[in-house]
Amino acid sequence: MEFNQPADQNIFDQATIIGKPHQRIEGRLKVTGRAPYAYERHDVVNNQLVGYPLGSTISKGRITSMDTTAARAAPGVVAVVTTLEMEPLPLGFYNVARLFGGNEVQHYHQAIAVVVAKTFEQARSAAALIKTSYEIEEGDYDLDAVFRLVQGSGKPTTDVGDVEAAFRNAAVVTDELYHTPSHSHAMMEPHASIVDWSDGDRLTVWTSNQMINWNRDSLATTFGIDKDKIRVESPYIGGGFGGKLWLRADEVLAAVGSRAARQPVKLALPRPMMINNTTHRSATVQRIRLAADTGGRLIGIWHEVASHTLPGGRGEDATAQTPFFYAGANRRIIHHLADMNLPEASDMRAPGEASGLMALEIAMDEMAEKLGMDPVRFRVLNDTQVNPSDPKMPFSERHFVECLERGAESFGWDGRNRSPGKKREGMWLIGHGMAGAYRGGPTLDSGARVRLKAGRLIVETDMTDIGTGSYTIIAQTAAETMGLPMEAIEVRLGNSAFPVASGSGGQFGAASSTAGVYAACLALQETIAKRLGLDNPRFEGGNVQTATRSVPLSDVAPDEELVAEDTITFGDFKKSMVLATFGAHFVEVGVHIGTGEVRVRRMLAVCDAGRILNPTTARSQVIGGMTMGIGAALSEELATDLGRGYFVNHDLAGYEVAVHADVPHQEVIFLDTTDASSTPLKAKGVGELGICGVAAAIANAAYNATGIRVRDYPITLDRMIDRLPAVG
Structure with a gap:
């Protein structure tokens, strides 16, 4: 059709x-x-063995030797395969990180061996017996240093109008630097697979993967097998958020182990390897400059970003929304993609917009404050029904203003705290914030x-x-x-x-x-x-x-x-048109006047995403995104060891996602809209819109509560405590 x-x-x-x-x-x-999730599918094939991975303990260099003598002699061990035993495996669809093979190490916890045994405990114990020697090379791990070097250089991805003149002639200008850290998908279910490669050149995979056909194509490329001889099943997935889009080491190691053992092998990546071996959302450094006239209309937007990637990757283009979201005749957008020796950066829920709006929507509030305008009115004033980077291209449907106005009314925006740091309940300073949301609708x-x-x-x-x-x-x-x-x-x-x-x-x-x-x-x-x-x-x-x-x-x-x-x-x-989804987030927070702790008290999201196919499941998606936004704003950060080049807090004890106690009352309103240009059902996706803008709304609310502007995420106590008002 x-x-x-x-x-x-x-x-x-x-x-x-x-x-x-x-x-x-x-x-x-x-x-x-x-x-039955991937690792639990005991009934799909008999005689399953268990694989356990070994990851590199350096971030860049070469493996000079691997002694597997003790591991091969350990109880229950059926097979041991090291990366030195084969040439680098070809990279499949969108993979840039080496999955297995060869002596080169590109990043910490790169898979370098798999042990196959009769039980999980036997495989894990034997893997610890492998002795590996390395030749370590110096790597690049500091994104701030990269941004200082590249800022102002490079070819813009968007360059419309006379940007320099707009800033020279503007009545009001803002110019600030923002930082977002690397994030982990942190899904509950690990990357896990059962692979049977015991039948000649036929490969059967039971896995946890979001894209069946892409996965099958990548397996065919990586192992040089006819695609028709590969079967992939993934009926239930315990969370992905983009982390399970591509072929990852769990499938590759299970396949290599199954071929060596001549029996089916199941393997799950341990949590530290999920964080350092698989993909993550890249950190960003963002400089945003806005120029406005006396009436509050934007006349210039200048957004420059750096994110990191392994060579050949995509990083996190935090400028993704900036060509489209707000009106303005002049704009310059630059994304610097820095090759670094950190684990592979790739898609995570709303890649680009999630990080970009964490900065852009603070910048919009800062401009509104300089203009003396209500943040909602300022955004309404700068709405557009055409692509501002190409005015001949309209939006198929755009109801952003309705999101803003409906949200302001439902949230009680007129009754908000209007003077930063002036509303207090006991030991808590109360603040209100909002932000716009934008995400494409492909x-x-x-x-x-x-x-x-x-x-x-x-x-x-x-x-x-x-x-x-x-x-x-x-x-x-x-x-x-x-x-x-x-x-x-x-x-x-x-x-x-x-x-x-x-x-x-x-x-x-x-x-x-x-x-x-x-x-x-x-x-x-x-x-x-x-x-x-x-x-x-x-x-x-x-x-x-x-x-x-x-x-x-x-x-x-x-x-x-x-x-x-x-x-x-x-x-x-x-x-000939732009298809996108829009939203507005409104948040109330309390900030403890003695410690700087930020607690979200209530949240509202208003969404414009075409026909909502099922309000129950759609609401679940939006509040899930809102919850991830709480984590992004207040706690989530992959802490990088700048000397060794890896993420230190590589487990769910050190990487702190939002939990039930962090989540307040959440309300979601869906506009009654349709988009006939999207599909016959006139629907658009909503699963990623829910996270877009949330962190900025929380940051704006924290500023409203305290008068302290934080531009570096997450907004932890140490970024507040020395600037809090005196307790009195």
């Missing part, structure tokens, strides 16, 4: 199932422990297969569910399209034997995969109509209907299975 123009009115505009709240259909399996081609038998419908697609509600919204789409109740739908996900879907990531999964299921259902409708000799029938109430005839779907193929398959593809017409 080709989607070549905006959707007309269709079945989803009078939806009875889509757009309605529905509990997750796999929820009971998860809360009762019956949903779609990817997505396919599905549907099977109808005896009135029941099975949906098959390699789409994944990373806790986002894919099972449920796909079932709702199929039920709505085919006129069946939810109870008549079975959804099967995460298997490379199914049609290729978009996968989960980039905020494209929900919109894309449901559109693919819709396409497959339309193909099935056509098959049914031809079978019954009906023209343009309706599918309602479990029946196929025309004005003169009604046939129960259960009678269409009572003794056989009707199968249809299709893929939705998206036309070039989208290139």
Whole structure:
């Protein structure tokens, strides 16, 4: 099915199932422990052995020798494979970090060996017996030093208008430096896989991965196997946040170990290796300069950022939102991508916008304060309905002003603390802050297969569910399209034997995969109509209907299975517009006047993301993003050892995510909007919008509470305590 123009009115505009709240259909399996995650799939293959990884203890250099004598002789050990035993494995889709092979070390905890044994304890114990010698080389680990060197150089990614003149002629200018630290995905489920490579050149993988087809392609490249000889299954994923988009060391080591042992091997990365071996969100250094006229209109935006990566990687482009979000005729945007010897930086929830808005939305508040304007009014004034970097390109739909105004009214913004440091309750200074949210709304081609038998419908697609509600919204789409109740739908996900879907990531999964299921259902409708000799029938109430005839779907193929398959593809017409999602976050905090502790007291998010397919699962996504925003604002930081080049706090005791005690009352409002240019369902993703801008709203609220402006995240006690008002 080709989607070549905006959707007309269709079945989803009078939806009875889509757009309605529905509990997750796999929820009971998860809360009762019956949903088998990758490491727990004991029944998929017999005679499983256990693998344990060994990571490098240096960040840059070469391995000169590895003594595995003791490890091979340890109890229960079946196989030991070291990186020195093979050439570097080819890199698959979007991987830049060396996954295994060769003597070069690119980063700390790079996988250098795998031990396969009969039990986990035996494998772990034996891995500790491997003796490794290194030739250490000096590495680059200091992003601030890099920014000082490159600032002001490089070719801008966006350079519109006369930026220098705008700043010379501006009535008001701000110019500040902001820092965001490296972040870990810190998902509950580790990177884990079971791999069976005991059958010649056929490879079967049960893993935790967000993108089945990308993963399969990467395995084929890395191991030089025909893609058709690889099967990948990932029906349940215990969190990903972008950390499970790509092929990682757990699959590679399990595959290498299985080939050596000639038995299936299961392997999970220990938490320290998850943080230092897999990907993370890069730290950023951001200089933001804003120029405004006396009326408060932005006339110049200058955003310059540095982030780090391994050679060939993408880092964290914190300028991602700046070309599009606010009006202004003149703007210059530069992203410096610094090659450093830290673990690979790559996608994490809302890559780019999450970090960029942590800085930009503080800068917007600082400009509003200089102008003497309400931060909400200032943002409303600088709204735009066209791409400010290319005014001939409109937004498909943009309701940012409505988000701001609806949020201000619902939050009680008019009753906020208006003078920083002036509202106090006992030992707590009370502050209010807000920020805008922006995240793109892309779609990817997505396919599905549907099977109808005896009135029941099975949906098959390699789409994944990373806790986002894919099972449920796909079932709702199929039920709505085919006129069946939810109870008549079975959804099967995460298997490379199914049609290729978009996968989960980039905020494209929900919109894309449901559109693919819709396409497959339309193909099935056509098959049914031809079978019954009906023209343009309706599918309602479990029946196929025309004005003169009604046939129960259960009678269409009572003794056989009707199968249809299709893929939705998206036309070039989208290139003439900007598709994006918008939001506004409002926050109240308390800051302890004696310690500087910041506590979030209440939060509100207002979201504009097209048709909301399921308010229950969508709200879950938004409050999850808001919670991650609390962590980003107040506690999360991968502390870098600048001498040795690794993340010191590489566990969940030292890397402090927001927990239940940190999360206050959270409210989410979805605007009743649709975007006909997005998909036939007129929906856009919402899973990453929820984190965008949250940290800045908290930082702005902390400033409002205390009068202390913190531009370096996280906002910990030490950044407050020496500047707090006297206790009195």
